[in-house]
Amino acid sequence: xxxxxxxxxxxxxxxxxxxxxxxxxxxxxxxxxxxxMVTVLHxxxxxxxxxxxxxxxxxxxxxxxxxxxSKDKEPPDELTWIxxxxxxxxxxxxxxxxxxxxxxxxxxxxGATHAFIADARYATADFFPMFxxxxxxxxxxxxxxxxxxxxxxxxxxxxADKLYGTPHATGQMLRLGKYDFRIVGVIGDWNPVPHFYDxxxxxxAEQEQVFLPFATAMELKQGTQGSxxxxxxxxxxDGPTKTDQCSWVQFWAQLDTPARVAAYRDFLASYSEQQKTxxxxxxxxxxxxxxxxxxxxxxxxxxxxxxxxxxxxLGFLLVCLVNTVALLLVKFLRRAGELSVRRAMGxxxxxxxxxxxxxxxxxxxxxxxxxxxxxxxxxxxxRQQPVEYATLAHMDGxxxxxxxxxxxxxxxxxxxxxxxxxxxxxxxxxxxxQ
Numbered sequence: 001x002x003x004x005x006x007x008x009x010x011x012x013x014x015x016x017x018x019x020x021x022x023x024x025x026x027x028x029x030x031x032x033x034x035x036x037m038v039t040v041l042h043x044x045x046x047x048x049x050x051x052x053x054x055x056x057x058x059x060x061x062x063x064x065x066x067x068x069x070s071k072d073k074e075p076p077d078e079l080t081w082i083x084x085x086x087x088x089x090x091x092x093x094x095x096x097x098x099x100x101x102x103x104x105x106x107x108x109x110x111g112a113t114h115a116f117i118a119d120a121r122y123a124t125a126d127f128f129p130m131f132x133x134x135x136x137x138x139x140x141x142x143x144x145x146x147x148x149x150x151x152x153x154x155x156x157x158x159x160a161d162k163l164y165g166t167p168h169a170t171g172q173m174l175r176l177g178k179y180d181f182r183i184v185g186v187i188g189d190w191n192p193v194p195h196f197y198d199x200x201x202x203x204x205a206e207q208e209q210v211f212l213p214f215a216t217a218m219e220l221k222q223g224t225q226g227s228x229x230x231x232x233x234x235x236x237x238d239g240p241t242k243t244d245q246c247s248w249v250q251f252w253a254q255l256d257t258p259a260r261v262a263a264y265r266d267f268l269a270s271y272s273e274q275q276k277t278x279x280x281x282x283x284x285x286x287x288x289x290x291x292x293x294x295x296x297x298x299x300x301x302x303x304x305x306x307x308x309x310x311x312x313x314l315g316f317l318l319v320c321l322v323n324t325v326a327l328l329l330v331k332f333l334r335r336a337g338e339l340s341v342r343r344a345m346g347x348x349x350x351x352x353x354x355x356x357x358x359x360x361x362x363x364x365x366x367x368x369x370x371x372x373x374x375x376x377x378x379x380x381x382x383r384q385q386p387v388e389y390a391t392l393a394h395m396d397g398x399x400x401x402x403x404x405x406x407x408x409x410x411x412x413x414x415x416x417x418x419x420x421x422x423x424x425x426x427x428x429x430x431x432x433x434q
Contacts, residue, residue: 027368029371030371033317033374034313036382037313040393058292059268061287075287075288077247078249099122118209119210122211122214124215131197153212170183331418356422
């Protein structure tokens with residue numbers, strides 16, 4: 001029966017090519033515009049670390065003075081070096097990692113004249129197991145390496161291929177500025193989107209190429225990069241990095257159960273009270289503990305302009321569907337005589353209704369195909385824009401299937417009223433006028 005309905009639909013669509021083209025175009029424009037923005041929004045709001053995001057939390061404490069104090073004011077986004085190291089040593093989480101971004105000068109074997117700058121991540125040892133960073137060779141360093149300020153490094157596969165011509169670079173020496181580091185691991189493709197673990201480097205920053213033990217990087221005065229908030233006077237000659245007057249360190253903790261999350265919240269409050277008693281903190285305990293998705297929402301990672309454009313695109317799709325309803329109504333009512341003959345020959349209302357919906361689905365499928373091409377063009381346009389998320393504007397398999405499902409479902413929805421209206425025509429009345 002479906003084959004018969006498809007044959008009838010093709011015959012009907014061919015009879016009035018202009019009207020068919022208008023319906024396909026209306027659907028295609030709506031689908032193309034909406035799926036372009038929905039795809040961008042989908043990429044920007046995706047879980048950056050699926051399967052683990054529910055266990056990762058970002059703690060905050062407030063070590064500032066009483067100047068500008070407000071009970072409801074948020075604590076600084078980052079921790080001071082002292083607080084970060086205290087939380088690492090406390091070991092209250094399954095894994096905990098203090099970190100910061102930076103840039104290093106990579107000196108290849110060809111000499112200093114071929115040196116180049118690479119993005120770096122300075123972190124404690126738990127960074128790799130906590131974020132499930134994949135390795136193609138070797139492994140991360142140990143907590144003992146952190147304590148000994150060992151000169152070891154982990155590099156990205158891209159850098160390993162560039163420097164050594166192979167990803168199997170464990171044991172090789174890496175020259176960074178005037179210091180040598182022994183490579184202990186090479187990581188594979190790992191670039192969470194958004195760049196949730198350090199938004200100060202850019203919400204959609206690229207994967208770092210060099211990873212160093214945090215304490216080692218600080219001892220060798222490797223330059224840090226990111227946000228820094230200071231209070232109580234500018235730090236002295238030693239700089240702001242290890243004082244208790246500047247927050248600049250990102251910190252993540254892995255808490256596997258709700259009970260451990262609750263316990264960690266209590267620990268943060270207790271820690272803040274203890275530091276206040278010691279004279280380091282002036283303010284009453286003011287702590288926060290955000291999960292990954294809550295942290296992204298708190299920092300408004302998705303620009304409001306993208307959300308607005310998505311709503312506008314969906315509104316445009318609605319307008320296109322209203323136009324499609326009108327076109328389908330005109331088309332179906334023009335065929336009232338043909339449909340009446342079918343009814344007179346024994347076809348039920350349900351059969352005619354199904355026939356018209358199959359015809360509408362065919363229009364939707366064609367519109368979805370054209371809309372997919374328009375969406376691909378729209379995403380190409382987005383990739384040409386000077387915005388940080390431009391390179392991410394690609395349609396994945398889910399969005400590809402979603403395009404056709406949305407096109408067909410939207411067209412079927414638009415066809416319900418015209419098909420119902422056409423089925424209510426009384427065949428006898430029309431047959432008398434023929």
